[in-house]
Amino acid sequence: MSLIRTSCLGGTLTPFLYPALLLESAVPSSRRLLFARRLRSSSQRCTYSTAEYASSQDEAPTPDYEHLNPTPDNYSLTPFADRCILTVEAGSGGHGCVSFVREKYIEEGPPNGGDGGSGGNIYIQAVRGETSLHKLARRRLMKAGRGRNGQGKMRGGERGADVLITVPVGTIVREIQRRDAVEDAIQAQEDARWYGNKPAPEEEEEGMPEGEERGVYRKDQWLVFPGTIPSELNRITFPKLPPPRRSHLASLQPQAPMWLDLDKHMETPLLLAAGAMGGLGNPHFVTANMSRPKMATRGHEGMKISLQLELKILADLGLVGLPNAGKSTLLRALSNSRARIGNWAFTTLQPNVGTVVLDNHKGRPTVFKRGRDGEVKENFTIADVPGLIEDAHLDKGLGLGFLRHVERAAVLAFVIDLSAGDAVAALKLLWREVSEYEALREKELNADTERRMVTYKPASRRSAQEQAQAQAQAELDQPNFDHSIDALPLLTSTTISSKPWLVVATKADLPDTQQNYADLQRYLQDVKMGVQPHPSSRKHAWKRNLQSVPVSAIRAEGVEVVPQLVMDLLEE
Numbered sequence: 071m072s073l074i075r076t077s078c079l080g081g082t083l084t085p086f087l088y089p090a091l092l093l094e095s096a097v098p099s100s101r102r103l104l105f106a107r108r109l110r111s112s113s114q115r116c117t118y119s120t121a122e123y124a125s126s127q128d129e130a131p132t133p134d135y136e137h138l139n140p141t142p143d144n145y146s147l148t149p150f151a152d153r154c155i156l157t158v159e160a161g162s163g164g165h166g167c168v169s170f171v172r173e174k175y176i177e178e179g180p181p182n183g184g185d186g187g188s189g190g191n192i193y194i195q196a197v198r199g200e201t202s203l204h205k206l207a208r209r210r211l212m213k214a215g216r217g218r219n220g221q222g223k224m225r226g227g228e229r230g231a232d233v234l235i236t237v238p239v240g241t242i243v244r245e246i247q248r249r250d251a252v253e254d255a256i257q258a259q260e261d262a263r264w265y266g267n268k269p270a271p272e273e274e275e276e277g278m279p280e281g282e283e284r285g286v287y288r289k290d291q292w293l294v295f296p297g298t299i300p301s302e303l304n305r306i307t308f309p310k311l312p313p314p315r316r317s318h319l320a321s322l323q324p325q326a327p328m329w330l331d332l333d334k335h336m337e338t339p340l341l342l343a344a345g346a347m348g349g350l351g352n353p354h355f356v357t358a359n360m361s362r363p364k365m366a367t368r369g370h371e372g373m374k375i376s377l378q379l380e381l382k383i384l385a386d387l388g389l390v391g392l393p394n395a396g397k398s399t400l401l402r403a404l405s406n407s408r409a410r411i412g413n414w415a416f417t418t419l420q421p422n423v424g425t426v427v428l429d430n431h432k433g434r435p436t437v438f439k440r441g442r443d444g445e446v447k448e449n450f451t452i453a454d455v456p457g458l459i460e461d462a463h464l465d466k467g468l469g470l471g472f473l474r475h476v477e478r479a480a481v482l483a484f485v486i487d488l489s490a491g492d493a494v495a496a497l498k499l500l501w502r503e504v505s506e507y508e509a510l511r512e513k514e515l516n517a518d519t520e521r522r523m524v525t526y527k528p529a530s531r532r533s534a535q536e537q538a539q540a541q542a543q544a545e546l547d548q549p550n551f552d553h554s555i556d557a558l559p560l561l562t563s564t565t566i567s568s569k570p571w572l573v574v575a576t577k578a579d580l581p582d583t584q585q586n587y588a589d590l591q592r593y594l595q596d597v598k599m600g601v602q603p604h605p606s607s608r609k610h611a612w613k614r615n616l617q618s619v620p621v622s623a624i625r626a627e628g629v630e631v632v633p634q635l636v637m638d639l640l641e642e
């Protein structure tokens with residue numbers, strides 16, 4: 071058995087591409103060999119038997135890398151969305167019950183209607199392993215269960231079912247608008263305190279019908295005994311409505327308007343909206359004058375909140391490269407992704423996020439690093455995004471949409487095709503587009519901040535016409551329910567040029583690429599030492615620990631060092 075293992079390792083210890091060049095790179099060689107051994111041994115299975123071993127002793131087994139050079143139709147498309155608008159609706163409360171004790175020899179029993187159950191709550195939880203918001207984008211509305219109605223014999227209604235929304239770590243949740251029936255009811259009762267049973271001035275303007283009951287006198291909030299005949303109905307005098315009630319859980323809700331930055335894995339869910347309380351059964355309305363009340367209240371309506379969800383961090387590593395550079399092949403070589411590969415530009419049209427598992431399931435991770443939360447990192451994610459072309463910052467090709475994804479990776483890997491001409495020129499072109507986009511974003515952010523700044527003007531100095539205009543504008547700005555997200559300020563993130571980056575030079579297996587790589591390495595060394603300006607020409611651009619690796623993704627050679635490099639940069 072040990073013989074077989076030795077032979078397998080013999081196969082895995084194929085020297086790296088351009089070994090002489092790589093020796094200069096900053097990864098210590100002892101470490102490099104260690105990753106090579108661990109990664110290869112986990113991905114490459116030694117499936118042949120002892121008998122086969124004898125025959126294959128001279129000839130090392132050729133590993134099966136068919137999945138790295140698949141036919142164009144051999145792929146699986148993973149749906150992806152990095153932002154969405156979602157409306158969440160907490161459960162409404164069940165209605166109270168009107169019922170009376172019915173027993174032998176008790177002709178007119180006392181009331182025994184139960185209270186309605188409270189509605190289900192809405193929770194949110196950021197969890198590791200999720201990479202996209204597409205499931206929520208498709209749902210659009212998440213509704214918790216309604217509480218069941220109360221029943222006779224003092225039986226309370228059952229609570230509504232809760233809803234848990236799971237989102238990827240790095241999601242920002244922002245409130246667009248909310249409708250809270252309890253808040254409205256409190257307001258209406260407040261109005262009724264001031265205006266009695268008469269309509270409030272705004273209601274009068276809205277043209278509410280004369281004689282309609284309001285506030286504590288609203289009749290539509292009551293339920294009456296089913297056996298009540300219509301003539302009796304008119305004679306019933308309803309007591310004042312009890313004050314609107316909120317669930318005690320409501321105090322745990324984040325303050326409105328909500329702005330949550332879920333940038334850590336959450337062990338327990340967070341309450342977004344508590345379910346509404348159920349109505350009260352008829353025993354609550356017993357008074358000295360009315361021993362058998364024939365009414366109960368309806369449950370409150372659940373709170374409805376329209377939210378915008380956006381991924382602030384798309385992945386730990388973002389692959390930036392020209393079309394056809396080999397980004398998807400690199401992703402396949404590093405992870406279990408089945409991204410589409412084709413020998414033409416724009417094979418990838420939307421980001422593919424793959425996960426690189428660092429644990430080889432033998433009790434020892436291939437790369438040992440602790441995350442910000444102090445836990446050993448078991449994996450990291452890579453986003454393979456569509457190719458970038460010249461003038462992408464002017465929205466050419468898949469332009470701005472693509473650059474938005476680049477902004478959301480913690481570390482960037484510039485994927486350069488060594489067989490496609492001058493690698494340094496390709497790197498400079500990519501950086502030019504990225505830094506143009508950065509400048510564009512800065513301008514956009516400044517404009518947004520300016521738009522939100524309000525100039526103070528004392529109210530008395532404003533003319534009536536100005537006031538009317540301001541009010542009309544405010545009405546226009548007020549977004550309709552679950553429609554506009556213009557009211558939200560733009561999200562900010564770390565500028566692209568200050569993110570740590572590395573260069574992955576691919577297709578190093580092709581002939582005549584060695585010189586190209588040597589030139590690229592020299593250029594990067596110059597940038598690092600400050601001899602050459604940073605390719606982004608930005609002042610505080612990151613260049614502290616600049617590195618490059620030559621790889622042949624199609625043969626999975628040289629890619630072993632990438633996880634360690636990325637993990638080191640993630641710590642920066």
Ligand SMILES: Nc1nc2c(ncn2[C@@H]2O[C@H](COP(=O)(O)OP(=O)(O)OP(=O)(O)O)[C@@H](O)[C@H]2O)c(=O)[nH]1
Pocket residue numbers: 138139391392393394395396397398399400410411412413414415416417418419455456457458576577578579580621622623624625
């Ligand atoms: N010889 C060689 N060919 C490679 C290597 N990596 C990728 N290729 C080939 O290059 C072509 C493009 O690869 P992709 O991975 O689809 O490139 P991409 O950068 O994802 O392309 P877009 O999605 O269009 O931006 C395919 O035919 C791959 O087989 C490599 O390391 N060596």
Ligand SMILES: [Mg+2]
Pocket residue numbers: 397398399410411417418454
């Ligand atoms: Mg691709």
